[in-house]
Amino acid sequence: MEQLQFCAPCLFGSEGILADELKRMGASDVRAQNGRVLFCGEVSLLARANLRCRTAERIGLLLGQFRATSFDQLFEGVKALPWERFIGKTDRFPVKGWSLQSALHSIPDCQSIIKKAIVERLRRTHRVTWFEETGALYRVQFTILKDEVTLLIDTSGVGLHKRGYRQNAGGAPIKETLAAAIVDVTRARLSPIVSDPCCGSGTLLIEAALAAKRIAPGIGRRFVSMEWPLVSYEIWEEERRLAKEQERPDQQIDLYGSDIDTEVLQIARQNAHKAGVAAHVHWNAADLTTFKPQGERGIVLCNPPYGERLLDVREAQRIIRELGRVFVPDCGWQYAVISPDEKFEELFGRPAKKRRKLYNGMLRCQLYLFD
Numbered sequence: 001m002e003q004l005q006f007c008a009p010c011l012f013g014s015e016g017i018l019a020d021e022l023k024r025m026g027a028s029d030v031r032a033q034n035g036r037v038l039f040c041g042e043v044s045l046l047a048r049a050n051l052r053c054r055t056a057e058r059i060g061l062l063l064g065q066f067r068a069t070s071f072d073q074l075f076e077g078v079k080a081l082p083w084e085r086f087i088g089k090t091d092r093f094p095v096k097g098w099s100l101q102s103a104l105h106s107i108p109d110c111q112s113i114i115k116k117a118i119v120e121r122l123r124r125t126h127r128v129t130w131f132e133e134t135g136a137l138y139r140v141q142f143t144i145l146k147d148e149v150t151l152l153i154d155t156s157g158v159g160l161h162k163r164g165y166r167q168n169a170g171g172a173p174i175k176e177t178l179a180a181a182i183v184d185v186t187r188a189r190l191s192p193i194v195s196d197p198c199c200g201s202g203t204l205l206i207e208a209a210l211a212a213k214r215i216a217p218g219i220g221r222r223f224v225s226m227e228w229p230l231v232s233y234e235i236w237e238e239e240r241r242l243a244k245e246q247e248r249p250d251q252q253i254d255l256y257g258s259d260i261d262t263e264v265l266q267i268a269r270q271n272a273h274k275a276g277v278a279a280h281v282h283w284n285a286a287d288l289t290t291f292k293p294q295g296e297r298g299i300v301l302c303n304p305p306y307g308e309r310l311l312d313v314r315e316a317q318r319i320i321r322e323l324g325r326v327f328v329p330d331c332g333w334q335y336a337v338i339s340p341d342e343k344f345e346e347l348f349g350r351p352a353k354k355r356r357k358l359y360n361g362m363l364r365c366q367l368y369l370f371d
């Protein structure tokens with residue numbers, strides 16, 4: 001079977017987590033880079049990675065990488081890649097991308113040169129002069145970082161963080177892929193009890209439940225590459241069957257979500273219901289100052305307000321002080337809090353056992369872990 005090369009962008013800080021996920025799926029030659037993971041595998045891996053990856057933003061087919069500091073080099077480099085292997089005579093191939101710290105910095109110019117080079121290549125290989133672009137969608141994505149060009153064709157379509165359970169999100173929801181990274185780092189999927197006293201729309205708890213029950217996050221959604229001849233219907237069906245086989249419907253996990261905002265709890269309830277994990281969660285309207293862990297052993301995951309989208313910085317810092325008070329040490333519970341506040345440990349009142357850098361979008365945060 002032919003080996004394909006892939007590139008999966010991810011949030012900064014979660015590259016190692018995604019690399020491990022992909023290795024567990026059978027990917028070979030897995031290389032974690034800044035904000036992305038490169039890997040190889042057969043075409044079935046394209047379907048598997050889309051269905052199962054919890055921390056990838058999307059899965060791209062990696063067409064090639066080369067250095068370019070002039071438009072000529074960019075044109076020739078793009079034209080040399082085997083676009084005809086994937087894009088057919090009538091297919092659509094819009095081009096989008098970004099450039100950072102590179103000689104080629106004008107995005108519209110790069111975009112149009114890349115489009116021209118692909119057209120030139122396909123004209124020769126498909127022997128047509130005009131591309132009507134009415135067929136399946138092959139979204140071309142370029143990145144130019146320090147003059148190194150990377151070209152991908154997106155296989156996912158809508159970003160992989162859209163699992164399909166969160167139509168409603170409340171004021172400042174955490175991205176599903178970041179929540180999944182936190183669940184992975186803390187090994188919350190192995191904990192019998194998981195609690196979130198600032199649960200908002202419930203994302204951390206829902207991702208913990210999906211991971212514990214081994215429900216593939218993409219099992220209920222569609223991907224743009226389902227329209228491509230490259231990946232047959234049989235491959236998708238087989239990969240869906242294998243993903244279903246991994247599920248653990250009887251896995252016990254008790255989840256406790258509370259928030260001061262009663263409206264957001266309604267949203268959390270709906271989301272858990274859509275995700276198929278509602279039976280595991282106990283929701284409760286409460287101020288975190290009254291938080292008490294339920295049971296002898298468990299883990300708290302918490303994404304408190306940062307003072308950016310919700311509340312002001314002073315109020316956000318007051319909440320961190322409260323967390324330090326209610327998250328009682330050495331009582332059988334572990335606590336994981338994600339925050340961008342550099343004074344977090346000082347405000348919390350004790351040093352973290354471990355810290356891990358994780359980006360919430362472009363915002364640099366740390367995940368602080370306490371016993």
Ligand SMILES: C[S@@+](CC[C@H](N)C(=O)[O-])C[C@H]1O[C@@H](n2cnc3c(N)ncnc32)[C@H](O)[C@@H]1O
Nearest residue numbers: 173174198199200201203260261287288303305
């Ligand atoms: C950043 S949001 C959490 C988002 C959540 N992770 C999600 O995915 O939707 C912070 C949450 O803390 C809640 N909150 C603010 N002050 C609180 C307090 N004193 N007690 C409990 N919850 C509080 C807000 O209502 C908000 O839902």
